[in-house]
Amino acid sequence: MGRKKIAAKAFTMAFSGLLTMVLMYILLLLFSQVSYLNKEVILSSLKDREVHFALALSLESALVVAALALLIGIPAGYALSRFTVPAKAVIDTIMDLPVVISPVALGAMLLIFFNTAPGLFFQEHFFPVVFNVTGIIVAQATIVIFLAIRLMKSIFDAIDPAYEMAARVLGESRAGAFWRVTLPMARPGIMATFILSWARALGEFGATVTLAGATKMKTETLPIAIYLNLSAVKIEKAVALVSIIVLMAFLILLALRLLTDKGALYQ
DSSP states (O other): OOHHHHHHHHHHHHHHHHHHHHHHHHHHHHHTTGGGOOHHHHHHHHHOHHHHHHHHHHHHHHHHHHHHHHHHHHHHHHHHHHSOOTTHHHHHHHHHHHHHSOHHHHHHHHHHHTTSHHHHHHHHHTOOOTTSHHHHHHHHHHHHHHHHHHHHHHHHHTSOTHHHHHHHHTTOOHHHHIIIIIHHHTHHHHHHHHHHHHHHHHHOOHHHHHHTOOOTTTSOOHHHHHHHHHHTTOHHHHHHHHHHHHHHHHHHHHHHHHHHOTTGGGO
């Protein structure tokens, strides 16, 4: 065997070995939960009112937030991608802050804001936020909307503006070119953004618990339910909730992968 073949084999083995180690680490984390699960725990968790409430609240709030994220993210992302904006680098950086700042820190910022004069005015004239169910949506949306804007900007950046220019040469307005050309081309990316936004909202904990609190059967999403049950040393119930959220995350990510790569299942 030549030196090049030996080097190529060593390269393949090193990289494959590292990939295998990372995969084994994740699998060990997942299978470590199995010892706490049995038929009785699973059945009792499926019948538990608290689990039903946390699951329903998580799904509903994540759906609302994902819809809001698309509603705002598509036009905002398009504007950042296509329009000439003064101080664009500064605006881009500001837009990234809610995504990279610690969720707990962001939740603290929201809590402080809603206790200032503008925040109190908003709560008095619109709807209560602090330690309320609506606070869950506000906290999740503050993170997820900016994530959607970033994703949509990247999607529109990847679409050649020449398609829009051609449509405008053929008589379309700028808005018409967007609706009839750019938006249909961005459809797979929009679907992927919706799924990722929904998944991110579903798993959000730090900002939510800081702003909306952790009140059982009121502001109890799945992550908060896990936190409350661990705090009460109800390990088996917490593990059952973890299993639910892991299964949902797996299905969401698998759907996203199949959506963006139709051949992924067979690779």
